[in-house]
Amino acid sequence: xTASAKVLVVxxxxxxxxxxxxxxxxxxxxxxxxxxxxxALRILEEDPPDVVVMDIRMPRTDGIEAMGRMLSRRNxxxxxxxxxxxxxxxDFRSWPxxxxxxxxxxxxxxxxxxAQVLPPPPRQRS
Amino acid sequence: MELATLEGFPKRxxxxxxxxxxxxxxxxxxxxxxxxxxILVGVTAGQGLRFNRAFLLLxxxxxxxxxxxxxIGPDNGEEASRVxxxxxxxxxxLREMLVTxxxxxxxxxxxxxxxxxxLAVSLDExxxxxxxxxxxxxxxxxxxxxxDPSCRHVADVLGVERFALVPILSRSGPVGVLLAxxxxxxxxxxxxxxxxxxxxxxxxGTAIEKARLYGRIRQEKEALERAHQxxxxxxxxxxxxxRLSDLGEMAARVAHEIRNPLVAIGGFARxxxxxxxxxxxxxxxxxxxxxxVRKLETILQEVLDYARPFKLNAVPTDVNxxxxxxxxxxxxxxxxxxxxxxxxxxxxxxxxxxxxALLKIALINLLRNALQAxxxxxxxxxxxxxxTRNAGTLLEVSVQDNGAGIGLEVADRIFEPFFTxxxxxxxxxxxxxxxxxxxxxxxxxxxxxxDEGTTFYLDVPFGKGSAT
Numbered sequence: 006x007t008a009s010a011k012v013l014v015v016x017x018x019x020x021x022x023x024x025x026x027x028x029x030x031x032x033x034x035x036x037x038x039x040x041x042x043x044x045a046l047r048i049l050e051e052d053p054p055d056v057v058v059m060d061i062r063m064p065r066t067d068g069i070e071a072m073g074r075m076l077s078r079r080n081x082x083x084x085x086x087x088x089x090x091x092x093x094x095x096d097f098r099s100w101p102x103x104x105x106x107x108x109x110x111x112x113x114x115x116x117x118x119x120a121q122v123l124p125p126p127p128r129q130r131s
Numbered sequence: 132m133e134l135a136t137l138e139g140f141p142k143r144x145x146x147x148x149x150x151x152x153x154x155x156x157x158x159x160x161x162x163x164x165x166x167x168x169x170i171l172v173g174v175t176a177g178q179g180l181r182f183n184r185a186f187l188l189l190x191x192x193x194x195x196x197x198x199x200x201x202x203i204g205p206d207n208g209e210e211a212s213r214v215x216x217x218x219x220x221x222x223x224x225l226r227e228m229l230v231t232x233x234x235x236x237x238x239x240x241x242x243x244x245x246x247x248x249x250l251a252v253s254l255d256e257x258x259x260x261x262x263x264x265x266x267x268x269x270x271x272x273x274x275x276x277x278x279d280p281s282c283r284h285v286a287d288v289l290g291v292e293r294f295a296l297v298p299i300l301s302r303s304g305p306v307g308v309l310l311a312x313x314x315x316x317x318x319x320x321x322x323x324x325x326x327x328x329x330x331x332x333x334x335x336g337t338a339i340e341k342a343r344l345y346g347r348i349r350q351e352k353e354a355l356e357r358a359h360q361x362x363x364x365x366x367x368x369x370x371x372x373x374r375l376s377d378l379g380e381m382a383a384r385v386a387h388e389i390r391n392p393l394v395a396i397g398g399f400a401r402x403x404x405x406x407x408x409x410x411x412x413x414x415x416x417x418x419x420x421x422x423x424v425r426k427l428e429t430i431l432q433e434v435l436d437y438a439r440p441f442k443l444n445a446v447p448t449d450v451n452x453x454x455x456x457x458x459x460x461x462x463x464x465x466x467x468x469x470x471x472x473x474x475x476x477x478x479x480x481x482x483x484x485x486x487x488a489l490l491k492i493a494l495i496n497l498l499r500n501a502l503q504a505x506x507x508x509x510x511x512x513x514x515x516x517x518x519t520r521n522a523g524t525l526l527e528v529s530v531q532d533n534g535a536g537i538g539l540e541v542a543d544r545i546f547e548p549f550f551t552x553x554x555x556x557x558x559x560x561x562x563x564x565x566x567x568x569x570x571x572x573x574x575x576x577x578x579x580x581x582d583e584g585t586t587f588y589l590d591v592p593f594g595k596g597s598a599t
Contacts, residue, residue, distance in 0.1 A: 018391045018395070020391075020392075020395040021391055021394055021395055021398075023395075024394070024395055024398040024399055024402070027399075027402055028398070028402055031402075062387065089387065089390070089435050090435055090436055107432070108390060108391075108394055109394065109397075109428055110393060110394045110395075110396065110397025110398040110400075110401060110421075110424050110425070110428060111397070111398075111401065111425070112398060112401070
C-alpha cells in the first residue's frame with residue numbers, strides 16, 4: 006500500500022486552512038497548510054505535495070503568481086485554483102491550473118477535483 | 132400748380148393714415164406667413180391701397196433666384212364683383228380686414244395663383260427689370276411697350292399693360308419685389324399710388340426682416356433647449372452609471388470580505404452535520420446553518436459575477452449538452468421542491484460560438500428563478516421545460532415554468548440590477564443573464580401570463596466559425 010497522498014493547501018485565512026485540514030484528513034489525505042507563497046515554496050522543497058489547493062486572493066503574492074513559481078520548480082505538479090467567480094479562465098496566467106473550483110463552504114467540488122488529479126487515496130471514508 | 136397740390140392734399144392725408152394703420156398691424160406680428168399675407172391684403176383692400184391684384188416675389192439666396200411666392204386678387208370681373216360685394220357687405224375696418232382676411236379665399240384667384248408660380252428670375256440676370264429694381268432699390272411703373280424685353284415678358288405673364296414694381300428691402304439686404312396692378316378695373320396707376328406703395332414696401336421690409344430674425348432666434352432657442360435637455364439627460368445617465376459602478380465595486384469588495392468567513396462557518400457546519408445522527412438534537416440547527424449559508428453564498432456569487440469585468444471566451448459549444456449539465460446541477464433543488472423537469476432539445480442545433488461557462492450561469496439563473504416562481508401546495512404539479520431550437524441565424528434556448536407569472540407592474544424592471552421581488556436574493560440574477568447575452572450579441576426576452584407561467588428566451592447568434 007502506498008502512503009496516502011499529500012495535499013498542500015495555500016490560504017491566508019487560518020480558519021479555512023483548519024477547515025480544509027479537517028475535511029481532507031477525514032477523506033484520508035495528508036494535509037499541509039501554508040498561509041502564503043513563501044511558506045508554500047518552502048514546503049514544496051521540504052515535503053513535496055502530490056497536489057496543491059491554491060487560494061487566488063492573498064496579500065503580497067497572489068495565488069496565480071504563487072502557482073507560477075511552484076510550477077517553474079515542478080512543472081508536473083497539479084494545482085487546483087480556488088476562484089471567486091463562476092466563470093474563470095479570464096486571466097491567461099491561470100490556464101496552467103489543473104482545475105478551477107469556486108470557493109464555497111460546500112467542499113464537494115473541491116474533493117472531486119482533488120480525486121480527479123490524484124490516484125485514489127488508500128483509505129476512503131465510508 | 133398751387134391748386135393741384137391743395138387738391139391732392141386730402142388724399143395724401145388719407146393714404147398716410149392707411150399706411151400708418153397697415154404698418155401698425157404688420158408690426159404686431161412676428162410670424163412670416165402672417166406678415167406676407169397682410170402685406171398683400173393691405174395692397175389690395177378697398178380700405179387700403181386699392182390695387183386689384185398683388186404679387187409677392189421673394190429672394191431665395193440659396194438658389195440665387197427671385198421667385199413668385201404669394202398672390203392675391205380675383206381672376207376676372209365676375210369673380211371680382213362677387214368678392215368685392217361680399218366684402219362691402221361685411222363692412223370690415225382695414226385693421227379687421229388685415230388681421231382676419233386671407234389671400235387664400237377658396238375658389239378665388241386660381242389663375243392668379245398660377246401666374247405667381249410662373250414668376251421666377253435668376254438674380255444673375257442683372258438686366259432684368261425685376262432684378263434691376265431690386266438692385267437699385269427703385270420703385271417704378273412698368274409699361275408693356277418699353278424697349279426692355281423683360282418688361283414685356285412680365286406684363287404678358289400678368290396679362291396687363293402696366294404694373295407697379297416696388298422692391299422690398301431690409302437692412303440685411305434685398306427681400307423681394309412687390310408687383311401690383313389693376314387688371315380688372317383698368318384704373319391708371321398714378322405716381323401718388325407708387326409713392327404710397329413704396330412707403331408701404333418699407334414697412335413690409337422691416338416686418339419681414341423682423342419675422343425672419345425672430346424665426347432664427349426661435350430656431351436657435353429650440354436648438355439650445357434641445358441641447359440643454361440632451362445634456363441633462365446625459366448627465367443623469369452618467370450619474371446613474373457612476374452610482375451603479377460605485378455600488379458594484381463596493382458590493383464586490385464586501386462580497387470578497389464576507390466570503391471567507393462564510394466558507395468557514397458553512398464548511399464547519401457541514402463537517403459537523405455529516406458527523407451528526409439525524410435524531411441528534413443538533414442535527415436540525417446545523418442543517419439550518421448549512422442551508423442559510425448556502426443562500427448567502429449564492430447571493431455573494433451573483434454580486435461577484437455581476438461586478439467582475441466580463442471577458443468572453445467563446446468556443447464552439449454544444450448547447451444541448453450544456454442544458455443537460457445545467458439541469459443536472461439544479462436537480463437536487465428541483466426535486467426537493469417536488470417540481471418535474473423536461474428537456475426538448477432540437478438535434479439540429481449543432482454548436483454555437485459561445486462562452487460555455489457564462490451561458491451556464493445564465494441558464495442556472497433562469498432555472499433557479501423558474502423553480503422559485505412556482506408556488507408550493509397548488510393544485511397542479513410544478514414543471515419547468517427547457518427547450519432549444521435552431522432558428523436559422525440564432526439558437527433559441529427557452530426556460531418555461533408554470534408558476535405565478537410576472538406582474539405587469541414589474542415587467543419592465545426585472546432586468547435592472549438590484550431589482551428583486553423576492554424576499555431574499557441580490558436582484559442581480561436577471562441583470563447577469565442580460566449582461567451575458569449582451570456579451571454574446573444576443574438578447575434575453577420573456578413572455579408571461581399571470582398564474583399560467585413565464586417563458587424566458589435566450590437568443591444566441593450562431594456567430595462566425597461555428598459548426599452547424
